[in-house]
Amino acid sequence: MTGTNSINIGDRDYPVLSGSVGPDVVDIRKLYANTGKFTYDPGFTSTASCESGLTYIDGDEGILLHRGYPIGQLAEHSSFMEVAYLLLNGELPDKAEFDKFNYTITRHTMLHEQLATFYRGFRRDAHPMAIMCGVVGALSAFYHDSTDITDPRQRMIASHRLIAKMPTIAAMAYKYSVGQPFLYPKNDLSYTGNFLRMTFGVPAEEYEIHPAVERALDRIFILHADHEQNASTSTVRLAGSSGANPFACIAAGIACLWGPAHGGANEAALNMLHEIGRPERIPEYIARAKDKNDPFRLMGFGHRVYKNYDPRATVMQKTVREVFDALKVSDPVFEVALQLEEMALKDDYFVEKKLFPNVDFYSGVILSAIGFPTTMFTALFALARTVGWVAQWNEMISDPDQKIGRPRQLYTGPTQRDYIPVEQR
16 A cells, blocks of 8 residues: 555645555545544445455456456366465465365364254254354354464464354254254365255265366355455454454354345345246346336346446356256246346346346356255355455454544434433423
8 A cells, every 4th residue: 555645635635545456545544633524425335444455346347356366267267265265365375285274174174062052042943144143153152262363373273263164054054944963074075065065965875966066166155255345344344343253253244244235135136036937027027127117126137346247247157057057957947047147138228237147146046056045045155255254354453554443423413402300391
């Protein structure tokens, strides 16, 4: 971060800072001290709350980089574990570094046995995200040796534990909801293969991992690993700024992700496809989407950040077809998805408004084809995003300029008034 020039506000000069790429920012840290005024920015959409070297997004150009690497290259050629190492450490690993990291994560996948009892305290129909919030928050009660955030070694141990145990936690949440026994992880399986087995396997027989399914889910994990300062990541950073332990911070991120405006978009997109039901009804729903007086909207199209094609969707578009072909999917809902995508991409209305299919449009369809219920979609999102949350949390703790989060407000309530006893009101 470097200062290039300044901008004058109220007869004071404020530095303009430049990152390695992207728009410059005005450093207003001394604005209140100099002028007695704050900025007003609901949702912080025009405010940089931190300095970060993890992820860069250019929404206008449809660019997403992790540590400088384009998301398309990572999804096509890398693996989720390699991307996890990249986000945590800043560089891609050599073979020895990757083997050591993979070994470490694999050996941390088991949960403390007493947590099985903790699961049984939930109702059978509890939402998986409710379970994950509780279980992840409770990890701090079981792993006291990795909660000292001032110790870099403990921070790294906690990071490894969170990344390693999240698939086990998510799989157990699913198993509990369907009344099946928990399966322990197997060390000879990949990160994603292990999760598939713990989710869909049963003790009565060996679970066969379908390579196309394993690769598709690994890609979904890569595409959801980190996405700059979104709501849940900002929540993790805000919780962490108080000095809270890492398990509490990630639990806070899970709670934020649970919101339908953040983590529930792929479920909404799939529900829309079910509503359309048959390919021949697509023109009717496209017409409704164009009608300003109709409340119907095409879910899974367009993105708050990307004003061009979502670069993650390009990868998912290819993956959808690979999964459908491998599993011989014949559900009409999936046919609706493919035809809706094709028709929308050719429609001038959607092209002009840049309403392209986003990653949520495709991921929900793929997850459903694999066999995940919609209640697990956000849990899978949390599983993948844990890598980004942990990397962002580590970066924040290591930043000497980081302070406890304390947003300001524009107060619009009553001015000072005197208390009146209840008998006189």
